[in-house]
Amino acid sequence: MNRSPLGQSTPDLVVVGGGIAGMLAARRAAGRGASVVIVEAGDRLGGMICRADLGGLPIDIGAEAFATRGGAFAALLHELGMHDDIVEPRALGSWVVTDATAAPMPAGGMLGIPGEAALRDVESRAAVHAAIGDEGIAELERDRTLDPRVGADASDLESLVLARMGPTVLGRLVAPVTRGVYSLDPAELDHRVLIPGLAERVHEHGSLSAAVAALRKSAPPGAAVRTVEGGMHRVVARLEHELAELGVDVRLSTRVASVLEDGSALEQAWRVELEGAGSLFAKRILSTVAVPRSVSARGDDSEGPSGEAVAIGGAAAVPAEVVALLVQAPQLDAHPRGTGVLVGDPSTTIRAKALTHVTAKWAWQEAAADGMHVLRLSYGPHARGGSEPLTHSLSDDETTELARGDAGRLLGTTIEREDVIAMARHVWRIPAPAARIGRSAELRGARDEARRTAGVALAGTWIDGTGLASVIPGVLRAVDELFPEDAQA
Structure with missing residues (x-):
């Protein structure tokens, strides 16, 4: 070429x-x-932005969507004559799974940190409780009673969340989001860069949950991401x-x-x-x-x-491997765990850091035959700071077996080896975020x-x-x- x-x-x-x-x-x-x-x-x-062939089905094996903020990509699509191809995801939400729990990811938070509606609104409180239990609710209550200056000197996200809330909120809500989005633990991320002014909002509003709620109010309404019909x-x-x-x-x-x-x-x-x-x-x-x-x-x-x-x-790059599966699994037709699943702590049985149920998220991506589903799993490095994804040394057969088992556990079902029709994989070395x-x-x-x-x-x-x-x-x-x-x- x-x-x-x-x-x-x-x-x-x-x-x-x-x-x-x-x-x-x-x-x-x-x-x-x-x-x-x-x-x-x-x-x-x-x-x-990369195409892969999954058993004859074209899919995105890299970036599958774009953020709507600013309108820059939508403007580009308009210039390219593709504006009518923009589609929104199904509004099914996502789940968070640990070894012992599985629950929808609570809405209204930021980077997994719940807003104050998690305690004030009955429906929101029930949703958050399903994800973090009594221990997590107690941590949110504690945040509201602390002096606003507590955690003010924390630079990394983990230290801030631990100081204001606690390990349950961190492990079951915040860490799953940062690992899923950035392939990094909260301890590796500077909240002052991720969410500028967050600490100042804590001082202004009295708690971390109130600060998140205030920031959420200024967020634009509607779907945060969209894609192009047929694939990016x-x-x-x-x-x-x-x-x-x-x-x-x-x-x-x-x-x-x-x-x-x-x-x-x-x-x-x-x-x-x-x-x-x-x-x-x-x-x-x-x-x-x-x-x-x-x-x-x-x-x-x-x-x-x-x-x-x-x-x-x-x-400086963060390694991650995307593994896509085409599976025959009619039990997934009902989209049992929304558009995808994040992995919380503790999890000793699941190696993936996140799963996207592609055919649940994007209506246009549904395979022609009933019961056929596209699943995308992502795997981060072996350990913090590692240079290779944990799947690096695995053969295609071994990777398929790992992804099949993880997908079943994440989606609350069983996917047998004969249910896997095709597999595609790609290693990405993602530039470390600011x-x-x-x-x-x-x-x-x-x-x-x-x-x-x-x-x-x-x-x-x-x-x-x-x-x-x-x-x-x-x-x-x-x-x-x-x-x-x-x-x-």
């Missing part, structure tokens, strides 16, 4: 990384008349077609070894060294991934020794370095945040920084 229609050795822009951020950056720049090259280490475009991978296919029409040079299976400043010609500010594929010269660089950068390729040692490697950003302890400072440093360097901009999940609602505005800003005249036009 390598295409070189331009025949130019010095494009206006080289985009490093062909995920959705790189594709959108190239589209925006090329749409303004810039010559653009995308360099992608993998063998396809789209990044974490259709968006990648449409963008790929547009890039070809715009004449973007896409170079797949091409890894960047380093990016070096180059002063050999007035219009050649950067030299991009490719592993086993020579060099590219570029006027501007937009990096959606971390690449090594030399601070001085001119032989000028005033800024440091020639060839000294300084990263353009960094992308909310990971210490990560925010790293990202600020990367941004500051880029701002000090003419002709360089950063975009993508690793720098702008998880989700298309964060990535798309970041891409637009980055291209405008590189082409300011066009941005003002």
